[in-house]
Amino acid sequence: MKILVAVKRVVDYNIKVRIKADGSDVDIEGVKMGINPFDENALEEALRLKEKGIATEVVAVSLGTSANQDVLRHSLAMGADRAILIEASADLQPLAVAKLLKSIVAREEPNLIILGKQAIDDDAGQTGQMLAALLDYPQGTFASTLQIEGDEVTVTREVDGGTETLALALPAVITADLRLNEPRFVKLPNLMMARKKPIETINAAELGVNLDARLKLIQVSEPAVRKAGIKVDSVEELLSKLRSHEGILV
Amino acid sequence: MKILILAEHDDLQLSPSVHQAVTAAQFWNSPVHVLVAGNHADAVAQQAASIDGVERVVHANADHLAHPLAEDIASLLVSISEGYDVILAAHSSFSKNALPRVAAMLDIAMISDVLEIKADNTYVRSIYAGNVLTTIQSTDAVQLLTVHGSNFAAASLGGNAEIVNTEIPASFKKASWKSEVRSQSDRPALGSAKIVVSGGRSLGSAEKFEQVLSPLAYKLGAALGATRAAVDAGYAPNDIQVGQTGVVVAPELYIAVGVSGAIQHTYGMRDSKIVVAINQDPDAPIFQVADYGLVADLFDVIPELTAAIQ
Numbered sequence: 001m002k003i004l005v006a007v008k009r010v011v012d013y014n015i016k017v018r019i020k021a022d023g024s025d026v027d028i029e030g031v032k033m034g035i036n037p038f039d040e041n042a043l044e045e046a047l048r049l050k051e052k053g054i055a056t057e058v059v060a061v062s063l064g065t066s067a068n069q070d071v072l073r074h075s076l077a078m079g080a081d082r083a084i085l086i087e088a089s090a091d092l093q094p095l096a097v098a099k100l101l102k103s104i105v106a107r108e109e110p111n112l113i114i115l116g117k118q119a120i121d122d123d124a125g126q127t128g129q130m131l132a133a134l135l136d137y138p139q140g141t142f143a144s145t146l147q148i149e150g151d152e153v154t155v156t157r158e159v160d161g162g163t164e165t166l167a168l169a170l171p172a173v174i175t176a177d178l179r180l181n182e183p184r185f186v187k188l189p190n191l192m193m194a195r196k197k198p199i200e201t202i203n204a205a206e207l208g209v210n211l212d213a214r215l216k217l218i219q220v221s222e223p224a225v226r227k228a229g230i231k232v233d234s235v236e237e238l239l240s241k242l243r244s245h246e247g248i249l250v
Numbered sequence: 251m252k253i254l255i256l257a258e259h260d261d262l263q264l265s266p267s268v269h270q271a272v273t274a275a276q277f278w279n280s281p282v283h284v285l286v287a288g289n290h291a292d293a294v295a296q297q298a299a300s301i302d303g304v305e306r307v308v309h310a311n312a313d314h315l316a317h318p319l320a321e322d323i324a325s326l327l328v329s330i331s332e333g334y335d336v337i338l339a340a341h342s343s344f345s346k347n348a349l350p351r352v353a354a355m356l357d358i359a360m361i362s363d364v365l366e367i368k369a370d371n372t373y374v375r376s377i378y379a380g381n382v383l384t385t386i387q388s389t390d391a392v393q394l395l396t397v398h399g400s401n402f403a404a405a406s407l408g409g410n411a412e413i414v415n416t417e418i419p420a421s422f423k424k425a426s427w428k429s430e431v432r433s434q435s436d437r438p439a440l441g442s443a444k445i446v447v448s449g450g451r452s453l454g455s456a457e458k459f460e461q462v463l464s465p466l467a468y469k470l471g472a473a474l475g476a477t478r479a480a481v482d483a484g485y486a487p488n489d490i491q492v493g494q495t496g497v498v499v500a501p502e503l504y505i506a507v508g509v510s511g512a513i514q515h516t517y518g519m520r521d522s523k524i525v526v527a528i529n530q531d532p533d534a535p536i537f538q539v540a541d542y543g544l545v546a547d548l549f550d551v552i553p554e555l556t557a558a559i560q
Contacts, residue, residue, distance in 0.1 A: 016513070017378045026382055094350070095359055122377050123494075124362050129320065129350035138425035139320055141347050144488075154428065159343040160441065160497065162432040162489050166319070169424040178478075178495060179488060214359035218372060218385040226520055229541035235554045238526065238544055246524050246541075248503055250470065250559050 001148075002057045003046040004110035005080070006101055008036040009064060009071045010121040017121075023219045035071040038116025040078075041176040044183040045146060046114055047079045054148050055112075057081050061104055063097055065090050069199055076194035077186040083197070088204035091213055094122075098130035099209040104202075105135060110171065112153065117142050117175040128175035138168035144179040251280040254308075256327060256339040256349070257298055261288045261316065264297040266442055267340030269404035272303050274397040276405075277367045278336060281305040284411075287326055287418075289316035299411040307413045314421040317430070321422035324351035329419050331356060334392070341396035349396060358390040364397045379494045380517035400500035400521050433489050435474075440490055443473035445503045448492055448519070451479040452508030452530070452548060459485040462549065463507060466556045475499065477515050493518035508548045511536025528552070 011017050012032040020027045035043075049055040060075035062068040063086040072083035086100050105113065118125035132139035140146070140155030144163065147154045151170045156163050158177050204211060232238045242248045253275045258265040268284065275282045284298045287310040295309040310326055327348070331337065337352065339345035341363040353360035366374040371388040373395065440446065447467045453459040459480065467474045476486035478493055492499055494514040504522035508529060509515060516539050519525070527540035530547050537543040544551065 011378070016381060019382060026378070093359060095354060095357070098354060120379065123379065124360075125346055126350035126353065126360055126362065129347065130354035132321075133324065133351040133354035138422070139347075139351070140425075141320070142343065157343075158488060159430075160489070161439070162430060164317075164430040165428040167426050167428055172424075179482075214388060214390050215361065216387045216389060218387055220377075220385070221383045223376060223380060223383050226525070226539040228538045229525075229543065231537070231543045231545065233544075235544070235551050235558055238542055238555070239558055241542055242503075242524070242526070248524065250503075 001055045001112065002059065002108065002110040003049060003055045004059050004061060004105065004108055004113045005039070005043045005046050005075070006113070006115045006127070007039040007043060007060055007062045007071050007075055008116070008119045009033050009062060009068045010036045010119055013037055013120055019220050019222060023221055025217060026220055033067070033070065035074050036116050036119045038118055038120070038176055038178065040183040041178060041180045042114040042116050042174075043075055043078055043080065044181045045176060048181065049148065050079070059084065059108060059110065061086065061101065063088055063092055063100055063204070072199050073191070073194045074186060076197050077190040078184060083199045085199050085201045086204050086207070087201055088211060092211060093213055093215060094124050094126040094130055095214060096209065096211045097127050098134055100204055100207055101127075101131050102134045103207040103209060112170060112172060112174065114174045114176060117177050128173050132173035135173070138172045139175070140166055140168055140172060141175040142177045143174050144177050146174060146180065251278060251335045252333055253278055253280055253282045253336040253338065254331070254334040255282060255284045256323070256337070256345060257284050257286050257294070258340065258342055258344045259286065259288060259291060259294040261291045262293060264294050265340070265342070266404060267342060267399045268298065269301060270399040270402040271338060271340045271397060272301050272405035273402040274367060275336070275338060276303055280335070283308055283334075285310065285327065285330070287315050287318060287323060289313055295413050299413050300407050300409050302406050302408040304409050304411040307411050308416050309413050310416050310418050312418045312421075315418070317427035319422060319425050319427065320348040320351055321425055323348040324355060325419045325422065327352050328355045330416055331392070336393045338395050338397060340399045345396045349394060353394050356392060356394070358392050358394055359388055361386065361388060361393075361395040364395050365401050367397075379514050380520070381513060398498070400498065433487060437467060438471065438473045440473040440475055440492070440497050440499060443499070444501055445470045445472035445505070446475050446492070446499055446501045446519070446522070447472045447505045447507065448475035448477065448509055449480055449486065449507045450477040450509035451483055451485070453480065453485055456485045462552050466505075466552055469556055469559045472505070477509050477512070479512070506536050506540070507552060509536050510534050511539065
């Protein structure tokens with residue numbers, strides 16, 4: 001069984017991103033980048049399925065400029081067997097990504113595709129569902145547990161107010177929630193070895209997909225921040241403020 | 251021009267978020283239709299028909315829509331999409347699951363979790379966990395979006411829309427619903443509670459979390475929330491997680507107990523009307539977004555606060 005995992009290169013999750021002075025876009029020049037955390041959960045799950053003997057091959061794919069090689073090296077260091085870079089301009093929106101992934105699925109014919117449930121930069125949360133629709137595959141989004149038996153995958157999904165369990169016929173698309181697993185740390189020797197591994201590069205233009213951005217960026221801005229209020233010294237003072245200033249009858 | 255809203259419900263009750271979606275839809279000054287897809291959800295169709303501003307309820311009734319799969323909701327929506335210029339829903343795990351599928355089937359972009367709708371197919375939404383607002387313009391002929399419920403007032407009752415039944419495509423055979431676990435609680439639902447009491451990792455254990463916060467929540471008639479750190483540590487169930495990766499709340503009063511105030515948490519509560527923060531660390535970022543801060547040991551002051559509430 002072959003598993004395809006899509007990994008996105010995003011601004012490192014510890015970094016608070018800044019806005020360019022003219023408000024035209026976010027400023028990510030020289031900012032530390034890394035693998036999208038949800039995609040790391042996706043990859044971890046694929047590797048565990050391989051370790052259990054259920055999967056035989058894990059292929060990582062990333063889309064964007066050649067800078068994306070770093071997240072693919074990270075994926076190889078974690079244990080992916082192969083890495084594919086679909087080279088394209090940096091701004092790929094979810095629908096274009098889903099279409100490009102569809103052409104890779106046609107080439108690789110994986111039994112299972114796992115992605116993160118969302119990317120921490122654009123917070124769209126669409127690519128997995130779009131890919132499943134384009135392939136006419138079943139989808140298990142926001143997965144917190146995953147079990148494969150024969151040609152069926154059982155997925156527990158994190159939904160508003162609880163969980164839901166679905167059974168999907170393979171091939172299927174899964175999107176990973178953070179609670180799916182705890183990704184392994186990459187050991188330095190593995191990272192050194194991953195540097196020597198080949199990364200297959202495919203030019204997106206060869207895949208015959210229309211990559212035009214459907215959403216035009218007009219501007220970015222800072223959200224209104226809540227102002228820090230006042231400090232109170234006691235429970236008594238807190239309650240009197242809530243009662244007299246805010247009209248909250250507690 | 252016509253607008254279609256995808257309604258969320260449990261076959262008995264319409265989700266309150268549909269009222270917010272109806273308000274969002276009024277932006278276009280065009281007829282608003284609501285799709286109610288379910289299994290004998292006639293009562294829900296009636297509830298949707300009674301929302302002021304709804305012209306028509308499209309009712310899809312089928313056994314296989316009892317626990318609807320994204321695949322079935324999407325194919326149904328696409329089958330009736332002809333003639334609609336805008337398709338929208340309130341942002342929730344239900345709509346996030348189904349609507350991107352619709353977008354791909356119609357070959358259009360989707361705009362997730364819209365905070366503000368502007369003229370010329372332009373929208374404001376947040377990126378980077380709410381740290382940046384982005385204004386984007388859709389170039390597609392059909393607009394497909396989810397809206398951030400708490401940014402739109404709830405439409406009132408008083409409507410009397412027609413209810414029409416619709417044909418339903420064959421069910422998607424490659425997926426099936428097995429079971430669900432809905433947290434049973436006599437507390438108000440987190441998403442719509444007027445008061446929320448949230449606890450962080452400082453509570454120290456699942457027992458303490460319950461022991462310290464429950465009496466306060468009970469006395470206030472509040473819902474209980476938790477930070478991701480508290481959930482990851484096993485102190486609270488995931489479905490009460492407040493934040494970017496959990497539930498987004500906007501109550502009248504939000505009481506953060508032992509919550510540090512990580513960005514991903516504040517994203518989930520910053521629209522609260524009044525925020526109270528209780529934390530031992532005077533430098534905790536939560537105080538930056540709190541109207542009233544009390545620097546104190548939560549184990550001392552929460553019982554005191556609970557006792558002092560009338």
